[in-house]
Amino acid sequence: MQTNERELLNAVAFIKEHDDFLVVSHVQPDGDAVSSTLAVGWLLSCLGKKYTMINEGPIPRRMSYLWHADQILNLSETSPGRTYKYIICVDCADFQRVGETKNCFEEGALILNIDHHPTNDAYGSVNLIRPQAAATAEILFDLLLAFDFPLDVDAATAIYTGLLTDTGGFRYSNTTPEVMRIASKLLEYGVDGPGLSEKLLEQMTFSQLKILTRALNKLERTEDGRISWVSITDEDLAECGAIHEDLEGIVNYPRNVMGVEVGMLFKVINDRAVKVSMRSAGNVDVAAVCQSFGGGGHTRAAGARLEGTLDEVVARVVERVKEQL
Ligand code: AMP
Ligand code: MN
Ligand code: MN
Numbered sequence: 001m002q003t004n005e006r007e008l009l010n011a012v013a014f015i016k017e018h019d020d021f022l023v024v025s026h027v028q029p030d031g032d033a034v035s036s037t038l039a040v041g042w043l044l045s046c047l048g049k050k051y052t053m054i055n056e057g058p059i060p061r062r063m064s065y066l067w068h069a070d071q072i073l074n075l076s077e078t079s080p081g082r083t084y085k086y087i088i089c090v091d092c093a094d095f096q097r098v099g100e101t102k103n104c105f106e107e108g109a110l111i112l113n114i115d116h117h118p119t120n121d122a123y124g125s126v127n128l129i130r131p132q133a134a135a136t137a138e139i140l141f142d143l144l145l146a147f148d149f150p151l152d153v154d155a156a157t158a159i160y161t162g163l164l165t166d167t168g169g170f171r172y173s174n175t176t177p178e179v180m181r182i183a184s185k186l187l188e189y190g191v192d193g194p195g196l197s198e199k200l201l202e203q204m205t206f207s208q209l210k211i212l213t214r215a216l217n218k219l220e221r222t223e224d225g226r227i228s229w230v231s232i233t234d235e236d237l238a239e240c241g242a243i244h245e246d247l248e249g250i251v252n253y254p255r256n257v258m259g260v261e262v263g264m265l266f267k268v269i270n271d272r273a274v275k276v277s278m279r280s281a282g283n284v285d286v287a288a289v290c291q292s293f294g295g296g297g298h299t300r301a302a303g304a305r306l307e308g309t310l311d312e313v314v315a316r317v318v319e320r321v322k323e324q325l
Contacts, residue, residue, distance in 0.1 A: 005076070005271060012146050014112045015043070015088075021051040022084035026092045026246055027099035029055050031165025031200060035061045035158040036090035036114070036136040037072055041153045043144055054078055056099035062199060062244040075100055085109050086263045087231040087317060089124065091136040093117035114139055119296030126155020134174035140299050141182050157190035160236035168252075169201045173300060210240035215250050221260070227321050228254035229264035231310055248280040255279035262286060262321050266314055269305065274313040284324045292320065 006011055015021075023040045025033035036051050044051040053072040063069055082107040092115060105111075113124025116139060118131035133139050144151060144159075151159075163183055167175045170183065187193055204212075213290045214236050221228040232247060240246075247267060255263025262284050265277040276293075278286035279301055286302040295304020306313045 007128045008142060008146060009124075010126045011112055011114065011143060014086075014110075014126045014229065015047070018086040018110070019049050020084065021049060021086045021088055022104055023051055023053045023088045023090070024092075024098050024101045024102075024104075025055060025090045026097040027056045029057075030091075030248070031057060031060075031063065032061055032135045032137055032162040033091045034066065034069065034248070035162035035165075036140055038068055039137060039140040039144065039155060039158045039162070040088050040090060040114075042158065043140075046149055047147070052078075052084065054101050054104060055099050057244075057245035058092050058179045060248075062203070062245075063161070065199065066158055075104075078104065083107075083109075088109045088114065090114045090140075091116070093120050095121075095123040112307070114143070117296055117298060119291050119302075132176075134172075134176060134179045134303065135162040137166070138179065138182060141186075151189055154191040156186040157192045157196070160186040160191045160193065161200065164193075164196055165200060166193065168309070169172070169197060205246060207240050207242040208232075208246040211236060211242035211246050212250055212253075214240055215265070216253060219254060221254075222322070226261045226320055226325055227264070228257050228260045228262075229266060229314070229318070230254055231266040231268070231314065233268045233310070247315070251277045251279050256302055261325060262289075264317065264321075265309060266317075270312050271309070273305060273307055274310055275303065275305050276297075276317055277301075277314065278321075284321065289317075289320055289324060293317070 019149035023037050025037045035190055041053050043125055055072050056075050058074055059072050083104055087105055087109050111124040112126045114136060116130055116136050120129045125228045130139050141159050166321055187204045214227040215230040215232055218230050251263055261281050263279045267275045269275055280286045285297050285299045287297045290297055290302035290304040293304040293306050297303055
């Protein structure tokens with residue numbers, strides 16, 4: 001057990017004392033969000049607790065191999081009016097990130113907030129927040145071990161998936177010695193490391209490659225070459241036969257251009273709103289930039305949703321990033 005042992009013990013007590021939980025994560029869930037939801041579900045099932053897992057939208061298809069991935073309900077599949085008193089939120093930097101699943105929270109619901117974003121505002125009744133963790137799944141590894149039963153390959157695979165995806169395949173600066181130690185233990189439980197890398201990081205769908213090509217055709221940069229970005233509209237998605245999950249990883253291309261400090265992906269949500277994803281080469285704290293727009297994230301990977309048309313939002317965001325250089 002680590003530094004914030006009290007937080008961990010409080011989380012353990014929250015789970016032991018209550019029953020009939022709702023487990024949720026953020027909208028447009030990534031590998032860490034899905035894996036962390038399932039790792040909590042796995043824990044609750046071992047404890048013989050009643051629980052329901054819900055996400056606002058669909059789970060990325062490439063994660064269907066995970067234990068009980070098909071049991072995470074899409075909000076549209078839930079019984080109307082059914083609400084929950086005990087909520088476990090994973091990988092959500094702030095309350096808004098749960099999206100419309102908040103409608104399933106009972107008035108005055110108690111929330112256990114498990115997360116690794118430094119911008120987390122401790123919205124839970126109980127908070128287990130470790131900004132030094134590479135992934136929420138890393139925190140769950142400790143939480144699962146705090147209960148007295150061994151992990152199995154299903155739980156280990158979920159945790160490994162969260163670590164693998166949030167570290168970009170054990171490459172980003174959040175790949176600490178602790179991450180590697182945990183990953184090595186997980187491999188000993190029988191996790192298929194190379195198979196997961198192939199499935200999650202190497203393989204691409206045809207539509208994913210089409211939307212990537214289209215995005216790269218629109219690659220832009222500032223005159224000094226220190227900020228670069230691409231933008232995607234719903235027409236782009238439709239013409240490539242792509243869906244939102246096919247955008248995963250595209251933001252790394254502008255970020256990877258030599259000389260670029262901040263790479264961005266702008267995704268038009270509707271006539272009045274745009275989602276921006278930011279990646280930093282290391283000198284700009286993009287979590288702070290995104291937080292100034294009402295979003296959040298990590299120093300080197302963050303996001304926000306802004307009101308305005310694509311052109312307005314791009315201009316506003318590029319100006320704000322320039323001020324940070
Ligand atoms: P993304 O660009 O969506 O891949 O997100 C990068 C990181 O920032 C992830 O850790 C997200 O959880 C976080 N993030 C993205 N959008 C938001 C937001 N609107 N508010 C808070 N954190 C966010
Ligand atoms: Mn996430
Ligand atoms: Mn995460």
